[in-house]
Amino acid sequence: MTPDANSGMNPGARPRTITVALVLVISLVTGGWLLEHGARSGPVRTKAEAARLFDEVFVHIYRHYVDSLAASSMYRMAVEGMLYELEDPYTSLLAPDKLGRLTETTSGNYAGIGVQVDVRDGWMIVISPTPGSPAEHAGIQPGDRIIEVDGRSTHGWTHEEAQRSFRGRPGTSLALRVERPGMATVIPLTLVRRPLHHSSVRRIAMLPNGVGYLDLDAFSDSTEREVTRSVNALRARGARSLMLDLRANPGGLLEQGLRVADLFLGPGQRIVSLRGRTEGANRDYTDSTKQLWPSVPITVLVDDKSASAAEIVAGALQDHDRAVIVGESTYGKGSAQTIIPLGEVGGLKITTSRWFTPSGRSISKEVDRDDDDSSADPRAGQRKQYTTSSGRIVYDGGGITPDVIESDSAWSEGVRTFQGALDRKVGLFRDALADYALALKTKREIASPQFTVTQPMLDEVWKRMVARGIVMDRGIYDESSNVVAPFLSYDIARYVFGPEAEFRRRVANDRAIKTALELMTGASTQKSLLDRALSRQREQRALSNE
Incomplete structure (x- = not known):
């Protein structure tokens, strides 16, 4: 029977009344449950109360959450949530593959054929073979196209897939098929993987006017030896001054950063101070050896990707007036981390201390944990002044500010x-x-x-x-x-x-290199180089005020 439109009754009145009553009953029931189960909410004062709260929440989510969850996943989420709430982007869990890559980066050791490639038109194009590697001995050249690896076409491979295929256990072989520009036939090659070491020194070169150039791309376990060998080689080729390029250097081992700084400072000069909660995290590191090249004027190039150990070196040399810093403000990572192995699940990278330059400044840049823009520092404009050994003004926060700012905007x-x-x-x-x-x-x-x-x-x-x-x-x-x-x-x-x-x-x-060359040309001492930098700094300030 259909409702009569002229009967005067509202056909939706009864259902709406039932709905309201049901909502009220449900609210009372769930409200009572929430009051019963939430009565203990409030400040947690003891470790036991906190543990009990965690257990209760865990059990309720495990039993009642709308989607079923494995207990192992819930524990993992709890750990990740705890790390997130630290608001520290440098404290994190490392999966086994990430821990392996980090270990490889800091040691510089791996086993493979030693070839650097890039993806072009879906193919692996050789940029260069590593000097002394199986790839170099096999005659692989820049521009070669690797079209097959062990019978598999490489078309469409990612860079990561290529690297995985090139690396493996020492002594294992790898069959390649290579196309070379200007050759009609494909070149078949069989290479044997062997242990290799990735050098921290990417390049050394002699620039005009007796300037030796050293490009350092990381701080691994052999960096001090490599830098010593490289500077000595440049000196033997006639270098009278040194340009140390730390741009795009993400850092690495703290110990190696200390040792590299030690090469250029004198006995008793502080390199860095670490401050943390535990006794082992509080250390003052001081130079203990004589400078190897005390008469060599030094310029250090930095940019917004220079971080961590690279900033320790730049900050120490700047504070002791041992180098002129040229380029852009550095990344601003003023903390040190410790890696704690966690067996098959990987490892924990945890911040254990903050570090301070010899003048006492922290160069940490505060960045919102959800903000990928590392250039945004909320403390900009509130930076404190410090002084170097000769009285030059330097600043804290926001990374290491160069003595001479140079960027090709x-x-x-x-x-x-x-x-x-x-x-x-x-x-x-x-x-x-x-x-x-x-x-x-x-x-x-x-x-x-x-x-x-x-x-x-x-x-x-x-x-x-x-x-x-x-x-x-x-x-x-x-x-x-x-x-x-x-x-x-x-x-x-x-x-x-x-x-x-x-x-x-x-x-x-390269404008930073050209500016550094202008400063270094004719500067026979570090003091004359610093004086030139100070003059350039005044010119830059005058232009910015116009």
């Missing part, structure tokens, strides 16, 4: 604009560059490392971009020629002439 803005126009097809642009560079190598059209990037060469890159489906206004591309041309020149130099030629091209466009 116009270049960086141009790169960002061009990348924005590429959108998600930056990888395809890089593929186009490599493809053209390898084509030039095949045709042997580039005769000298001092080649010039011409407009027809830029046009060829444009054609390859369009062929790969990159949609961009040609006017934007032409306006970005000052960005495209250097990138193209680096790829051509790398694949046609090798990593050394690429390095020379990059040095010519």
Whole structure:
């Protein structure tokens, strides 16, 4: 029987009344349960109360939560939640694979064939073989395309997949098939993996006017020995001053940071002070040996990726006026961590102390734990002043502030604009560059490392971009020629002439290196170098105030 529209009754009145009554009853029932089970909520004063609270919450979630959860997963979530609430991005659980990578980074030791590759057009393209490695002995060259590994096509492999395949137990063999620009036939190679050591010193070179250049990319267990050997080699080649490049150096072993700083400081000079809760976490580290090169003026290059042990070295040399710091403010990681092995589950990386430079400053940058922008420091503008050994003013917080700030902001803005126009097809642009560079190598059209990037060469890159489906206004591309041309020149130099030629091209466009060279040229003592830096600092301040 259907309701009569003219009967005067509201057909929804009775159901709505029942619904309201049910909601009231449910509220009373659940409210009573919540009052009963939540009566003990409030401040937890003792360890026993805290443990009881955890157990009760754990049991209720395990029994009543809408989705079933394994007890092991719940314990894992509890641990991760505890670590999250510390609001410390440097304290974390390390899965076995991450712990293994960290161990490899800090030791520098691994077993493999020793080849650096990049992914271009879906294939493994060799950047360079490691000196003395099985790959070098087999004759692998920059620009070679590795198309097969043990009979499997490498097309579509990620960089991580390639690295896993190249590494393995010492003594095991690896069959490769390689295509080389200019050769019609595929090259079959069989390499035997062996123990290798990744050097902390990425490169040494002689720059103009007797400046020795040393690029240090990490602090592993052999860094002090490598730096000593490298500086001695530069001195033997006529270096009268030293440029130590710590840019993009994420740090590593604290002990090695201390030892590297020790090389450049004198007996009794403090390197760093650690402060923590336990007795072992409170230490003052002081130089105990004579300087090996006391008459050599030093400049240190840093940027926003220089962190941890790299900052300890830069801060110690700056505070003792032993080096001029050039570049951008560093990352700002003023704490030290300890790794605690946890068996099969991996390990715990835990912050055990904060460190302070010789002048007493902490360079820690406070960053929101959910904010990936490490450049945002809420304490900016509230930084305290400290003084170096000679009375120069330095600041705490926000990383190590260089004595001479140098960053190519116009270049960086141009790169960002061009990348924005590429959108998600930056990888395809890089593929186009490599493809053209390898084509030039095949045709042997580039005769000298001092080649010039011409407009027809830029046009060829444009054609390859369009062929790969990159949609961009040609006017934007032409306006970005000052960005495209250097990138193209680096790829051509790398694949046609090798990593050394690429390095020379990059040095010519590196503003931090050029500024450091200007300061160092003719500066025979550290004091004269510091005086020049102070003059440049005054000029920069005057320009910023205009």
